[in-house]
Amino acid sequence: MAAPTLDDIAAALYAGPPDEFTTARNAQAKELDDRALSAEVKALRKPSVAAWVVNVFAQERAAQLGEALALAAELREAQDDLDAPALAKLGRERRALTRRLAETAADLAGSRGERVTPATRDAVEQTISAAFFDPDAAAAVASGRLIRALEPSGSTDDIRDAVAGTLPTLGPPPERPADELQERRRRRDAERQVAAAEKDLAAAERALAKEDDAVQALSARAEELADGIAELEAQLEKLHQEADRVERDRPAAEKRRTAAAERKDAAVDAVEAAREALDDL
Template structure:
Protein backbone atom coordinates (compact mmCIF):
# COMPACT_ATOMS: atom_id res chain seq x y z
CA UNK A 1 0.00 0.00 0.00
CA UNK A 2 1.39 3.41 -1.02
CA UNK A 3 1.88 5.98 1.73
CA UNK A 4 0.93 9.63 1.07
CA UNK A 5 4.16 11.34 2.13
CA UNK A 6 2.73 14.85 1.66
CA UNK A 7 -0.15 14.06 3.99
CA UNK A 8 2.24 12.59 6.56
CA UNK A 9 4.49 15.67 6.31
CA UNK A 10 1.51 17.99 6.80
CA UNK A 11 0.53 16.10 9.95
CA UNK A 12 4.08 16.04 11.33
CA UNK A 13 4.75 19.76 10.79
CA UNK A 14 1.45 20.56 12.49
CA UNK A 15 2.66 18.95 15.74
CA UNK A 16 4.61 20.68 18.48
CA UNK A 17 8.33 20.59 17.59
CA UNK A 18 9.03 18.49 20.70
CA UNK A 19 6.65 15.81 19.39
CA UNK A 20 8.08 15.76 15.87
CA UNK A 21 10.92 13.21 16.09
CA UNK A 22 8.95 10.46 17.84
CA UNK A 23 5.99 10.93 15.48
CA UNK A 24 8.27 10.90 12.43
CA UNK A 25 9.99 7.68 13.54
CA UNK A 26 6.59 6.08 14.11
CA UNK A 27 5.50 7.15 10.62
CA UNK A 28 8.70 5.65 9.16
CA UNK A 29 7.93 2.36 10.93
CA UNK A 30 4.36 2.35 9.57
CA UNK A 31 5.60 2.98 6.03
CA UNK A 32 8.08 0.11 6.31
CA UNK A 33 5.36 -2.17 7.66
CA UNK A 34 3.20 -1.16 4.69
CA UNK A 35 6.04 -2.20 2.38
CA UNK A 36 6.63 1.32 1.00
CA UNK A 37 10.41 1.68 1.35
CA UNK A 38 10.57 4.86 -0.75
CA UNK A 39 7.99 6.61 1.44
CA UNK A 40 9.82 5.43 4.57
CA UNK A 41 13.06 6.95 3.26
CA UNK A 42 11.39 10.25 2.33
CA UNK A 43 9.67 10.51 5.70
CA UNK A 44 12.94 9.73 7.49
CA UNK A 45 14.53 12.65 5.61
CA UNK A 46 12.02 15.10 7.11
CA UNK A 47 13.68 17.29 9.71
CA UNK A 48 12.23 18.82 12.84
CA UNK A 49 11.21 22.44 12.15
CA UNK A 50 12.78 25.34 13.96
CA UNK A 51 10.53 27.05 16.46
CA UNK A 52 10.15 30.11 14.21
CA UNK A 53 9.33 28.03 11.10
CA UNK A 54 6.75 25.98 13.01
CA UNK A 55 5.13 29.06 14.57
CA UNK A 56 4.95 30.85 11.21
CA UNK A 57 3.00 27.97 9.64
CA UNK A 58 0.43 28.20 12.44
CA UNK A 59 -0.82 31.22 10.49
CA UNK A 60 -1.40 29.00 7.45
CA UNK A 61 -3.29 26.45 9.54
CA UNK A 62 -5.33 28.78 11.74
CA UNK A 63 -5.48 32.18 10.01
CA UNK A 64 -6.42 31.43 6.36
CA UNK A 65 -7.76 34.94 5.63
CA UNK A 66 -4.61 36.66 6.92
CA UNK A 67 -2.51 34.10 5.03
CA UNK A 68 -4.26 34.85 1.75
CA UNK A 69 -3.93 38.59 2.43
CA UNK A 70 -0.16 38.20 2.86
CA UNK A 71 0.13 36.16 -0.35
CA UNK A 72 -1.86 38.80 -2.26
CA UNK A 73 0.34 41.56 -0.83
CA UNK A 74 3.43 39.68 -2.01
CA UNK A 75 2.00 39.27 -5.51
CA UNK A 76 1.12 42.99 -5.67
CA UNK A 77 4.57 44.08 -4.46
CA UNK A 78 6.36 41.81 -6.90
CA UNK A 79 4.20 43.10 -9.76
CA UNK A 80 4.89 46.72 -8.79
CA UNK A 81 8.61 45.98 -8.66
CA UNK A 82 8.47 44.28 -12.05
CA UNK A 83 6.78 47.37 -13.53
CA UNK A 84 9.03 49.87 -11.70
CA UNK A 85 5.87 51.41 -10.25
CA UNK A 86 7.43 53.68 -7.62
CA UNK A 87 4.23 55.14 -6.11
CA UNK A 88 2.64 51.70 -5.87
CA UNK A 89 5.80 50.25 -4.29
CA UNK A 90 5.83 53.04 -1.72
CA UNK A 91 2.15 52.53 -0.90
CA UNK A 92 2.47 48.77 -0.57
CA UNK A 93 5.76 49.09 1.33
CA UNK A 94 4.07 51.05 4.12
CA UNK A 95 1.33 48.43 4.23
CA UNK A 96 3.91 45.63 4.30
CA UNK A 97 5.62 46.86 7.49
CA UNK A 98 2.35 46.89 9.43
CA UNK A 99 1.21 43.51 8.10
CA UNK A 100 4.47 41.69 8.84
CA UNK A 101 4.62 42.91 12.44
CA UNK A 102 0.96 42.05 13.03
CA UNK A 103 1.33 38.54 11.59
CA UNK A 104 4.45 37.86 13.68
CA UNK A 105 2.48 38.79 16.82
CA UNK A 106 -0.42 36.56 15.76
CA UNK A 107 1.98 33.65 15.25
CA UNK A 108 3.40 34.28 18.71
CA UNK A 109 -0.10 34.18 20.24
CA UNK A 110 -1.02 30.99 18.33
CA UNK A 111 2.17 29.31 19.56
CA UNK A 112 1.33 30.23 23.15
CA UNK A 113 -2.20 28.85 22.70
CA UNK A 114 -0.68 25.60 21.41
CA UNK A 115 1.40 25.31 24.58
CA UNK A 116 4.72 26.49 23.13
CA UNK A 117 5.53 30.10 24.14
CA UNK A 118 8.21 31.81 22.01
CA UNK A 119 10.72 34.55 22.79
CA UNK A 120 10.97 37.96 21.13
CA UNK A 121 13.99 36.67 19.22
CA UNK A 122 11.81 33.98 17.69
CA UNK A 123 9.11 36.59 16.92
CA UNK A 124 11.70 38.56 14.93
CA UNK A 125 12.66 35.38 13.06
CA UNK A 126 8.98 34.82 12.24
CA UNK A 127 8.79 38.35 10.84
CA UNK A 128 11.81 37.60 8.62
CA UNK A 129 10.09 34.46 7.36
CA UNK A 130 6.91 36.30 6.34
CA UNK A 131 9.10 39.01 4.78
CA UNK A 132 10.69 36.31 2.61
CA UNK A 133 7.20 35.06 1.73
CA UNK A 134 6.40 38.52 0.35
CA UNK A 135 9.69 38.82 -1.58
CA UNK A 136 10.01 35.34 -3.07
CA UNK A 137 7.25 33.45 -4.87
CA UNK A 138 8.93 30.08 -4.30
CA UNK A 139 9.13 30.70 -0.55
CA UNK A 140 5.48 31.81 -0.56
CA UNK A 141 4.45 28.54 -2.21
CA UNK A 142 6.41 26.41 0.26
CA UNK A 143 5.22 28.35 3.32
CA UNK A 144 1.57 28.27 2.26
CA UNK A 145 1.75 24.45 2.14
CA UNK A 146 2.21 24.49 5.93
CA UNK A 147 5.45 22.48 5.68
CA UNK A 148 8.50 24.59 6.52
CA UNK A 149 11.67 23.24 8.11
CA UNK A 150 13.56 26.47 8.76
CA UNK A 151 13.69 30.14 7.90
CA UNK A 152 14.54 30.71 4.21
CA UNK A 153 17.81 32.32 3.19
CA UNK A 154 17.76 36.06 3.87
CA UNK A 155 16.54 37.95 0.79
CA UNK A 156 17.72 41.24 -0.66
CA UNK A 157 14.86 42.98 -2.47
CA UNK A 158 12.65 40.83 -4.68
CA UNK A 159 14.02 37.51 -5.88
CA UNK A 160 13.95 36.49 -9.53
CA UNK A 161 12.14 39.60 -10.77
CA UNK A 162 13.51 41.79 -13.55
CA UNK A 163 11.67 44.90 -14.78
CA UNK A 164 9.48 44.12 -17.78
CA UNK A 165 9.93 45.83 -21.15
CA UNK A 166 6.94 48.09 -20.50
CA UNK A 167 8.69 49.43 -17.42
CA UNK A 168 11.70 50.81 -19.33
CA UNK A 169 11.07 54.41 -20.42
CA UNK A 170 11.75 55.21 -24.07
CA UNK A 171 13.88 58.27 -24.85
CA UNK A 172 11.89 61.23 -26.21
CA UNK A 173 11.98 61.72 -29.95
CA UNK A 174 13.81 64.77 -31.21
CA UNK A 175 13.05 66.60 -34.44
CA UNK A 176 12.57 69.98 -36.10
CA UNK A 177 14.73 72.23 -38.23
CA UNK A 178 17.48 74.51 -37.05
CA UNK A 179 16.68 78.20 -36.58
CA UNK A 180 18.20 81.09 -34.63
CA UNK A 181 17.99 80.66 -30.91
CA UNK A 182 15.18 82.68 -29.34
CA UNK A 183 14.56 83.47 -25.63
CA UNK A 184 11.89 80.79 -25.49
CA UNK A 185 14.40 78.40 -27.04
CA UNK A 186 16.83 79.10 -24.23
CA UNK A 187 14.09 78.38 -21.71
CA UNK A 188 13.26 75.14 -23.51
CA UNK A 189 16.95 74.27 -23.63
CA UNK A 190 17.20 74.82 -19.90
CA UNK A 191 14.21 72.56 -19.39
CA UNK A 192 15.76 69.92 -21.68
CA UNK A 193 19.05 70.17 -19.83
CA UNK A 194 17.30 69.67 -16.51
CA UNK A 195 15.39 66.73 -17.97
CA UNK A 196 18.64 65.29 -19.33
CA UNK A 197 20.28 65.70 -15.95
CA UNK A 198 17.28 64.04 -14.31
CA UNK A 199 17.50 61.08 -16.70
CA UNK A 200 21.27 60.83 -16.18
CA UNK A 201 20.73 60.91 -12.42
CA UNK A 202 18.10 58.18 -12.79
CA UNK A 203 20.51 56.09 -14.89
CA UNK A 204 23.25 56.62 -12.32
CA UNK A 205 20.89 55.54 -9.56
CA UNK A 206 19.96 52.47 -11.60
CA UNK A 207 23.64 51.61 -12.14
CA UNK A 208 24.24 52.02 -8.40
CA UNK A 209 21.34 49.71 -7.61
CA UNK A 210 22.61 47.16 -10.15
CA UNK A 211 26.06 47.26 -8.53
CA UNK A 212 24.47 46.76 -5.11
CA UNK A 213 22.37 43.92 -6.48
CA UNK A 214 25.42 42.23 -7.99
CA UNK A 215 27.27 42.56 -4.69
CA UNK A 216 24.26 41.17 -2.86
CA UNK A 217 24.11 38.23 -5.27
CA UNK A 218 27.78 37.47 -4.67
CA UNK A 219 27.23 37.67 -0.94
CA UNK A 220 24.17 35.43 -1.28
CA UNK A 221 26.18 32.84 -3.24
CA UNK A 222 28.85 32.86 -0.57
CA UNK A 223 26.29 32.52 2.18
CA UNK A 224 24.54 29.75 0.23
CA UNK A 225 27.79 27.79 0.11
CA UNK A 226 28.20 28.23 3.84
CA UNK A 227 24.58 27.21 4.33
CA UNK A 228 25.04 24.05 2.25
CA UNK A 229 28.05 23.08 4.33
CA UNK A 230 26.14 23.80 7.54
CA UNK A 231 23.12 21.87 6.27
CA UNK A 232 25.29 18.87 5.46
CA UNK A 233 26.75 18.99 8.97
CA UNK A 234 23.25 19.26 10.40
CA UNK A 235 21.99 16.31 8.35
CA UNK A 236 24.93 14.26 9.56
CA UNK A 237 24.19 15.25 13.15
CA UNK A 238 20.50 14.47 12.65
CA UNK A 239 21.32 11.02 11.31
CA UNK A 240 23.54 10.36 14.31
CA UNK A 241 20.82 11.63 16.63
CA UNK A 242 18.24 9.37 14.99
CA UNK A 243 20.57 6.39 15.28
CA UNK A 244 21.25 7.21 18.95
CA UNK A 245 17.51 7.50 19.58
CA UNK A 246 16.97 4.12 17.94
CA UNK A 247 19.71 2.57 20.07
CA UNK A 248 18.24 4.16 23.19
CA UNK A 249 14.79 2.79 22.34
CA UNK A 250 16.30 -0.68 21.87
CA UNK A 251 18.13 -0.45 25.19
CA UNK A 252 14.92 0.66 26.90
CA UNK A 253 13.12 -2.35 25.45
CA UNK A 254 15.87 -4.70 26.62
CA UNK A 255 15.82 -3.10 30.07
CA UNK A 256 12.08 -3.67 30.37
CA UNK A 257 12.49 -7.29 29.28
CA UNK A 258 15.32 -7.80 31.80
CA UNK A 259 13.20 -6.30 34.59
CA UNK A 260 10.33 -8.61 33.68
CA UNK A 261 12.69 -11.62 33.69
CA UNK A 262 14.10 -10.52 37.07
CA UNK A 263 10.60 -10.24 38.53
CA UNK A 264 9.69 -13.72 37.27
CA UNK A 265 12.92 -15.12 38.74
CA UNK A 266 12.13 -13.53 42.10
CA UNK A 267 8.67 -15.09 42.07
CA UNK A 268 10.14 -18.49 41.16
CA UNK A 269 12.76 -18.16 43.94
CA UNK A 270 10.09 -17.27 46.50
CA UNK A 271 7.96 -20.26 45.43
CA UNK A 272 10.97 -22.59 45.57
CA UNK A 273 11.85 -21.28 49.04
CA UNK A 274 8.33 -22.03 50.31
CA UNK A 275 8.47 -25.53 48.86
CA UNK A 276 11.89 -26.15 50.40
CA UNK A 277 10.62 -25.06 53.80
CA UNK A 278 7.63 -27.36 53.52
CA UNK A 279 9.87 -30.24 52.45
CA UNK A 280 12.19 -29.55 55.40
CA UNK A 281 9.30 -29.65 57.85
CA UNK A 282 8.01 -32.89 56.31
CA UNK A 283 11.48 -34.49 56.53
CA UNK A 284 11.83 -33.44 60.17
CA UNK A 285 8.44 -34.93 60.99
CA UNK A 286 9.43 -38.19 59.29
CA UNK A 287 12.67 -38.39 61.28
CA UNK A 288 10.86 -37.78 64.54
CA UNK A 289 8.32 -40.48 63.72
CA UNK A 290 11.10 -42.92 62.86
CA UNK A 291 12.80 -42.24 66.19
CA UNK A 292 9.57 -42.85 68.11
CA UNK A 293 8.98 -46.15 66.33
CA UNK A 294 12.55 -47.27 66.87
CA UNK A 295 12.39 -46.61 70.60
Protein backbone atom coordinates (compact mmCIF):
# COMPACT_ATOMS: atom_id res chain seq x y z
CA MET A 1 0.00 0.00 0.00
CA ALA A 2 1.43 3.37 -1.05
CA ALA A 3 2.23 5.87 1.66
CA PRO A 4 -0.20 8.79 1.89
CA THR A 5 0.86 12.01 0.22
CA LEU A 6 0.40 15.53 1.47
CA ASP A 7 -2.53 15.90 -0.93
CA ASP A 8 -4.20 12.77 0.46
CA ILE A 9 -3.79 13.88 4.06
CA ALA A 10 -4.93 17.46 3.30
CA ALA A 11 -8.06 16.23 1.49
CA ALA A 12 -9.06 14.17 4.51
CA LEU A 13 -8.36 16.98 6.98
CA TYR A 14 -10.13 19.66 4.95
CA ALA A 15 -13.34 17.65 4.77
CA GLY A 16 -13.35 16.89 8.50
CA PRO A 17 -15.16 18.87 11.21
CA PRO A 18 -13.82 22.46 11.21
CA ASP A 19 -13.65 22.67 15.00
CA GLU A 20 -11.46 19.57 15.10
CA PHE A 21 -9.11 20.58 12.30
CA THR A 22 -6.16 21.74 14.39
CA THR A 23 -6.30 18.74 16.70
CA ALA A 24 -6.66 16.29 13.81
CA ARG A 25 -3.85 17.97 11.84
CA ASN A 26 -1.40 17.87 14.73
CA ALA A 27 -2.25 14.26 15.50
CA GLN A 28 -1.76 13.29 11.88
CA ALA A 29 1.59 15.08 11.71
CA LYS A 30 2.73 13.33 14.88
CA GLU A 31 1.94 9.91 13.47
CA LEU A 32 4.07 10.35 10.35
CA ASP A 33 7.56 8.90 10.25
CA ASP A 34 8.54 11.11 7.33
CA ARG A 35 9.76 14.27 9.03
CA ALA A 36 9.53 16.43 5.92
CA LEU A 37 5.96 15.31 5.27
CA SER A 38 5.13 15.72 8.95
CA ALA A 39 6.34 19.31 8.83
CA GLU A 40 4.28 20.00 5.73
CA VAL A 41 1.18 18.58 7.41
CA LYS A 42 1.81 20.60 10.55
CA ALA A 43 2.02 23.75 8.38
CA LEU A 44 -1.41 23.22 6.82
CA ARG A 45 -3.68 26.19 7.46
CA LYS A 46 -7.20 25.82 8.80
CA PRO A 47 -9.79 26.29 6.04
CA SER A 48 -12.40 29.00 6.18
CA VAL A 49 -15.98 27.87 6.69
CA ALA A 50 -16.82 28.64 3.05
CA ALA A 51 -13.79 26.65 1.85
CA TRP A 52 -14.75 23.74 4.10
CA VAL A 53 -18.31 23.74 2.69
CA VAL A 54 -16.93 23.56 -0.86
CA ASN A 55 -14.45 20.82 0.14
CA VAL A 56 -17.18 18.65 1.64
CA PHE A 57 -19.31 19.10 -1.45
CA ALA A 58 -16.37 18.37 -3.79
CA GLN A 59 -15.59 15.12 -1.97
CA GLU A 60 -19.10 13.85 -1.27
CA ARG A 61 -20.71 15.04 -4.49
CA ALA A 62 -17.72 14.56 -6.77
CA ALA A 63 -19.80 13.15 -9.63
CA GLN A 64 -22.31 16.03 -9.53
CA LEU A 65 -19.55 18.62 -9.36
CA GLY A 66 -17.58 16.87 -12.11
CA GLU A 67 -20.56 16.96 -14.47
CA ALA A 68 -21.10 20.66 -13.75
CA LEU A 69 -17.43 21.50 -14.33
CA ALA A 70 -17.35 19.45 -17.55
CA LEU A 71 -20.42 21.34 -18.75
CA ALA A 72 -18.75 24.63 -17.81
CA ALA A 73 -15.70 23.67 -19.87
CA GLU A 74 -17.87 22.91 -22.89
CA LEU A 75 -19.72 26.21 -22.46
CA ARG A 76 -16.43 28.15 -22.27
CA GLU A 77 -15.41 26.54 -25.54
CA ALA A 78 -18.77 27.11 -27.21
CA GLN A 79 -19.40 30.70 -26.12
CA ASP A 80 -17.07 32.09 -28.81
CA ASP A 81 -19.58 30.92 -31.39
CA LEU A 82 -22.67 32.38 -29.70
CA ASP A 83 -24.39 35.66 -30.41
CA ALA A 84 -25.37 38.22 -27.78
CA PRO A 85 -28.86 36.81 -26.97
CA ALA A 86 -27.48 33.27 -26.69
CA LEU A 87 -24.65 34.48 -24.44
CA ALA A 88 -27.16 36.29 -22.21
CA LYS A 89 -29.23 33.11 -21.93
CA LEU A 90 -26.08 31.11 -21.20
CA GLY A 91 -25.13 33.57 -18.46
CA ARG A 92 -28.56 33.21 -16.80
CA GLU A 93 -28.36 29.43 -16.91
CA ARG A 94 -24.82 29.45 -15.51
CA ARG A 95 -25.87 31.69 -12.60
CA ALA A 96 -28.86 29.46 -11.86
CA LEU A 97 -26.65 26.35 -11.85
CA THR A 98 -24.14 28.09 -9.57
CA ARG A 99 -26.89 28.94 -7.09
CA ARG A 100 -28.22 25.37 -7.11
CA LEU A 101 -24.79 23.88 -6.46
CA ALA A 102 -24.10 26.40 -3.69
CA GLU A 103 -27.44 25.58 -2.05
CA THR A 104 -26.70 21.85 -2.25
CA ALA A 105 -23.26 22.41 -0.70
CA ALA A 106 -24.78 24.52 2.10
CA ASP A 107 -27.44 21.88 2.80
CA LEU A 108 -24.77 19.20 2.92
CA ALA A 109 -22.78 21.25 5.42
CA GLY A 110 -25.93 21.85 7.44
CA SER A 111 -26.54 18.12 7.65
CA ARG A 112 -23.15 17.89 9.35
CA GLY A 113 -24.21 20.37 12.00
CA GLU A 114 -22.43 23.41 10.59
CA ARG A 115 -24.37 26.69 10.50
CA VAL A 116 -24.01 28.34 7.09
CA THR A 117 -24.59 32.09 7.22
CA PRO A 118 -25.74 34.12 4.17
CA ALA A 119 -22.21 35.55 3.89
CA THR A 120 -20.75 32.03 3.83
CA ARG A 121 -23.29 30.92 1.23
CA ASP A 122 -22.34 33.91 -0.94
CA ALA A 123 -18.67 32.99 -0.65
CA VAL A 124 -19.46 29.39 -1.64
CA GLU A 125 -21.44 30.57 -4.65
CA GLN A 126 -18.64 32.94 -5.62
CA THR A 127 -16.10 30.11 -5.41
CA ILE A 128 -18.19 27.82 -7.62
CA SER A 129 -18.70 30.69 -10.06
CA ALA A 130 -14.92 31.13 -10.27
CA ALA A 131 -14.63 27.42 -11.10
CA PHE A 132 -17.04 27.87 -13.99
CA PHE A 133 -14.95 30.61 -15.56
CA ASP A 134 -11.39 29.43 -14.93
CA PRO A 135 -9.95 25.92 -15.48
CA ASP A 136 -7.40 26.40 -12.65
CA ALA A 137 -10.17 27.46 -10.27
CA ALA A 138 -12.21 24.44 -11.37
CA ALA A 139 -9.28 22.14 -10.58
CA ALA A 140 -8.81 23.83 -7.20
CA VAL A 141 -12.48 23.34 -6.29
CA ALA A 142 -12.47 19.72 -7.48
CA SER A 143 -9.40 18.97 -5.35
CA GLY A 144 -11.39 19.30 -2.11
CA ARG A 145 -8.38 21.03 -0.51
CA LEU A 146 -9.40 24.70 -0.53
CA ILE A 147 -8.07 26.85 2.29
CA ARG A 148 -10.21 29.89 1.49
CA ALA A 149 -12.91 30.99 -0.94
CA LEU A 150 -11.97 31.94 -4.48
CA GLU A 151 -12.56 35.20 -6.31
CA PRO A 152 -13.93 34.99 -9.90
CA SER A 153 -11.24 37.46 -10.98
CA GLY A 154 -8.41 35.79 -9.06
CA SER A 155 -5.07 35.14 -10.74
CA THR A 156 -3.35 31.76 -11.00
CA ASP A 157 -1.12 32.72 -8.06
CA ASP A 158 -4.20 33.58 -5.99
CA ILE A 159 -5.74 30.20 -6.83
CA ARG A 160 -2.51 28.38 -6.05
CA ASP A 161 -2.28 30.09 -2.66
CA ALA A 162 -5.86 29.01 -1.87
CA VAL A 163 -5.13 25.29 -2.26
CA ALA A 164 -3.33 23.05 0.23
CA GLY A 165 -0.79 20.77 -1.38
CA THR A 166 -0.31 20.71 -5.12
CA LEU A 167 -2.58 22.52 -7.55
CA PRO A 168 -4.11 19.78 -9.68
CA THR A 169 -5.19 20.09 -13.29
CA LEU A 170 -8.49 18.98 -14.63
CA GLY A 171 -8.38 16.21 -17.18
CA PRO A 172 -9.85 16.95 -20.59
CA PRO A 173 -13.60 16.41 -20.89
CA PRO A 174 -14.55 13.03 -22.30
CA GLU A 175 -14.23 13.07 -26.05
CA ARG A 176 -17.39 12.78 -28.03
CA PRO A 177 -17.59 10.36 -30.92
CA ALA A 178 -16.02 11.77 -34.05
CA ASP A 179 -19.27 11.61 -35.98
CA GLU A 180 -21.05 13.55 -33.25
CA LEU A 181 -18.33 16.18 -33.24
CA GLN A 182 -18.51 16.45 -37.02
CA GLU A 183 -22.28 16.70 -36.86
CA ARG A 184 -22.02 19.49 -34.27
CA ARG A 185 -19.53 21.34 -36.45
CA ARG A 186 -21.69 20.93 -39.54
CA ARG A 187 -24.75 22.07 -37.65
CA ARG A 188 -22.87 25.04 -36.21
CA ASP A 189 -21.62 25.99 -39.67
CA ALA A 190 -25.12 25.63 -41.08
CA GLU A 191 -26.54 27.78 -38.28
CA ARG A 192 -23.91 30.42 -39.02
CA GLN A 193 -24.84 30.36 -42.70
CA VAL A 194 -28.53 30.68 -41.85
CA ALA A 195 -27.79 33.56 -39.49
CA ALA A 196 -25.67 35.29 -42.14
CA ALA A 197 -28.33 34.75 -44.82
CA GLU A 198 -31.06 36.05 -42.50
CA LYS A 199 -28.92 39.08 -41.74
CA ASP A 200 -28.43 39.73 -45.46
CA LEU A 201 -32.16 39.25 -46.06
CA ALA A 202 -33.04 41.73 -43.33
CA ALA A 203 -30.60 44.26 -44.83
CA ALA A 204 -32.04 43.71 -48.31
CA GLU A 205 -35.59 44.13 -47.01
CA ARG A 206 -34.63 47.39 -45.30
CA ALA A 207 -32.96 48.64 -48.48
CA LEU A 208 -36.02 47.67 -50.57
CA ALA A 209 -38.37 49.42 -48.15
CA LYS A 210 -36.20 52.53 -48.34
CA GLU A 211 -36.25 52.51 -52.15
CA ASP A 212 -40.00 51.87 -52.16
CA ASP A 213 -40.48 54.97 -50.02
CA ALA A 214 -38.23 56.96 -52.38
CA VAL A 215 -40.14 55.80 -55.48
CA GLN A 216 -43.51 56.57 -53.88
CA ALA A 217 -42.31 60.03 -52.86
CA LEU A 218 -41.02 60.77 -56.37
CA SER A 219 -44.23 59.47 -57.98
CA ALA A 220 -46.33 61.67 -55.72
CA ARG A 221 -44.14 64.68 -56.56
CA ALA A 222 -44.34 63.92 -60.27
CA GLU A 223 -48.15 63.88 -60.11
CA GLU A 224 -48.11 67.13 -58.17
CA LEU A 225 -45.86 68.79 -60.75
CA ALA A 226 -47.93 67.43 -63.65
CA ASP A 227 -51.06 68.94 -62.12
CA GLY A 228 -49.22 72.25 -61.66
CA ILE A 229 -48.01 72.21 -65.28
CA ALA A 230 -51.53 71.47 -66.57
CA GLU A 231 -52.90 74.34 -64.53
CA LEU A 232 -50.23 76.72 -65.79
CA GLU A 233 -50.79 75.60 -69.39
CA ALA A 234 -54.51 76.30 -69.02
CA GLN A 235 -53.76 79.74 -67.66
CA LEU A 236 -51.30 80.36 -70.49
CA GLU A 237 -53.93 79.36 -73.05
CA LYS A 238 -56.35 81.82 -71.53
CA LEU A 239 -53.72 84.55 -71.67
CA HIS A 240 -53.03 83.79 -75.35
CA GLN A 241 -56.75 84.02 -76.10
CA GLU A 242 -57.02 87.28 -74.21
CA ALA A 243 -53.99 88.68 -76.07
CA ASP A 244 -55.55 87.72 -79.42
CA ARG A 245 -58.81 89.43 -78.49
CA VAL A 246 -56.94 92.56 -77.42
CA GLU A 247 -55.03 92.64 -80.71
CA ARG A 248 -58.28 92.24 -82.60
CA ASP A 249 -60.09 95.02 -80.69
CA ARG A 250 -57.23 97.52 -80.61
CA PRO A 251 -57.51 98.91 -84.23
CA ALA A 252 -61.19 99.74 -83.77
CA ALA A 253 -60.47 101.32 -80.40
CA GLU A 254 -57.71 103.42 -81.96
CA LYS A 255 -60.11 104.61 -84.72
CA ARG A 256 -62.68 105.54 -82.15
CA ARG A 257 -60.05 107.43 -80.21
CA THR A 258 -58.99 109.34 -83.34
CA ALA A 259 -62.61 110.29 -84.02
CA ALA A 260 -63.08 111.34 -80.42
CA ALA A 261 -59.94 113.48 -80.59
CA GLU A 262 -61.21 115.17 -83.78
CA ARG A 263 -64.54 115.89 -82.14
CA LYS A 264 -62.73 117.33 -79.17
CA ASP A 265 -60.65 119.60 -81.40
CA ALA A 266 -63.78 120.75 -83.18
CA ALA A 267 -65.45 121.42 -79.85
CA VAL A 268 -62.44 123.47 -78.73
CA ASP A 269 -62.64 125.53 -81.92
CA ALA A 270 -66.37 126.07 -81.39
CA VAL A 271 -65.81 127.20 -77.83
CA GLU A 272 -63.17 129.71 -78.90
CA ALA A 273 -65.37 131.07 -81.65
CA ALA A 274 -68.28 131.47 -79.27
CA ARG A 275 -66.12 133.32 -76.78
CA GLU A 276 -64.83 135.69 -79.45
CA ALA A 277 -68.40 136.42 -80.56
CA LEU A 278 -69.33 137.12 -76.99
CA ASP A 279 -66.46 139.49 -76.61
CA ASP A 280 -67.48 141.43 -79.73
CA LEU A 281 -70.88 142.25 -78.24
